[in-house]
Amino acid sequence: MTTEQTDVLVVGGGPVGLSVGALLAAEGLDVRVWERRDAPPSGSRAIGIHPPSLDLFARLGVAAPVVAEAALVRRGIATSRGRTLGTLSFDHVSATHPYVAALDQHRTETILRDRLAALAPGALRTGTAATALHRHRDHVDVHGTGPDGAPVSVRARFVVGADGARSAVRDLLGVGTHGRDYGDRYVMGDFADPGGTPADTAVVDVGPAGVLESFPLPGGRRRYVALVPHHDEEATTRAPDGDAAEAGRASRLAALVRDRTGVAPDAATSSMTSGFRVRRRTADRVGVGRVVLVGDAAHEISPIGGQGMNLGWLDAAALAPVLAGAVRSGSSGPWPRYATTRQAAAARAARQAEANMAVGRPARGLALVGREALLRSALRLPTGGLLASVYAMRWA
Structure with a gap:
């Protein structure tokens, strides 16, 4: 050898x-x-490809093809119980890439x-x-x-x-390694975009049942990520491609999207679903x-x-x-x-x-009202620009 x-x-x-x-x-x-x-x-x-990573890609000569093919997320909207809490703009997070590229x-x-x-x-x-x-x-x-x-x-x-x-x-x-496991469980999937949300906008709904996120993808598609109830073990269990369980998980995710936001993606258009749990590990x-x-x-x-x-x-x-x-x-x-x-x-x-994750966990009563008020204030005050920079990883 x-x-x-x-x-x-x-x-x-x-x-x-x-x-x-x-x-x-x-x-x-x-x-x-x-x-x-x-x-x-x-x-x-x-x-998600954040501005600092796109700057790195520019050094490598690959930023242009990535940006040309990606969906460019220029703002995020926080919602709860059918109401808009506030908007986060990425216009000022980067002089070179004022957006998050989704590819x-x-x-x-x-x-x-x-x-x-x-x-x-x-x-x-x-x-x-x-x-x-x-x-x-x-x-x-x-x-x-x-x-x-x-x-x-x-x-x-x-x-x-x-x-x-x-x-x-x-x-x-x-x-x-050391770290911890979390009890939170999520399911995500990609569907044909049902419309109603601008193609450059992500939505994070933090209603009573827990977080549901929505991100645009190229080709008229949209990614949904939902916190699932702890008792819904099947939603976070991997199933082989083409398996009936895969179709069932797409249907459950589509139902979660509809119930929490009123948007109704077609489960038959799902190209991928995946259940996952969360952990933190450090070498x-x-x-x-x-x-x-x-x-x-x-x-x-x-x-x-x-x-x-x-x-x-x-x-x-x-x-x-x-x-x-x-x-x-x-x-x-x-x-x-x-x-x-x-x-x-x-x-x-x-x-x-x-x-x-903490902001996206289920809440009721005064806890929910307080969370909504906090998000409204944070997104309307000058702190909204700081939040955009933090999310866009300008600190990293």
């Missing part, structure tokens, strides 16, 4: 790993990206794959999984299996673990020798608020110049500073996501 040599091996070829690889290739480094999946990207999954994750990944291929042909190795990792003073040896099951091996000066919340790299390092260590973790491998937060994937991209933006400098200087990498700043950013995003 021949051992390849490279400056940096990125394990994980999702949106974050592809960005790390493309940024490093743009810096002139030799890079490899191992991705366990061998099929092309598919599914909508995470959709199916598989399209974002495909655009990033194409850019990586242009910068570093052959760098992406699909169907390749890391199975062993050996750290040395000046390099790391990584062994794995290729798409045909044959062994593969790379000797890298640095390794980046961008392989998600169930990171194999983190496990191979023996790094644990005990972000860097070990010449191996560093990014994205969900380093910090997993609630998807409510849509900031997790963007945190990973901003990790990539912070890490790439550090790695490039370390490769050129022959140093081992100043991980403590990177770890401190990025984990602090993740902690802030996690607290914001927790606040979003």
Whole structure:
């Protein structure tokens, strides 16, 4: 078995790993990206791309195709019990991208794959999984299996673990995580847009039964995310594509949308539904020798608020110049500073996501009236601009 040599091996070829690889290739480094999946990207999954991430994409030369294809969310409306509580505008959150771009994750990944291929042909190795990792003073040896099951091996000066919340790299390092699980359960789905809401507008309804979010998608579609009752276990249980349970979940979500907002999406137009629960996890260590973790491998937060994937991209933006400098200087990498700043950013995003969940839980009586009054005030006062900046991740 021949051992390849490279400056940096990125394990994980999702949106974050592809960005790390493309940024490093743009810096002139030799890079490899191992991705366990061998099929092309598919599914909508995470959709929100915030202004700081779009600025990063501009550096990579992919902002234009992303923006051209995405639905651009320029404002958000908060509602409750059929009434508008206030409006949040993104007009002033960025001089370059005054909106949140909503694009199916598989399209974002495909655009990033194409850019990586242009910068570093052959760098992406699909169907390749890391199975062993050996750290040395000046390099790391990584062994794995290729798409045909044959062994593969790379000797890298640095390794980046961008392989998600169930990171194999983190496990191979023996790094644990700490955090908590939440009782909140949600179901989301993509439907043909039933109309009634402008195509550049997101809606967050915080009525008595709990939050229901609505986001535009390209192609005349709309994403709905709803908090579901604790007793509705079936709504948050995954079902195979085409299974009767999938159709049943689409019908239940469409009914939740209708009951809470009066909008009636057609369940038959559903292209995806997914139930999920929420947890928060933080890696005990972000860097070990010449191996560093990014994205969900380093910090997993609630998807409510849509900031997790963007945190990973901003990790990539912070890490790439550090790695490039370390490769050129022959140093081992100043991980403590990177770890401190990025984990602090993740902690802030996690607290914001927790606040979003708290505001979206069921409420009755005076608690509901108080919540509505608080949101009205926050959205009408100058704090509305601050809230827009916070949601758009201008702090990150």
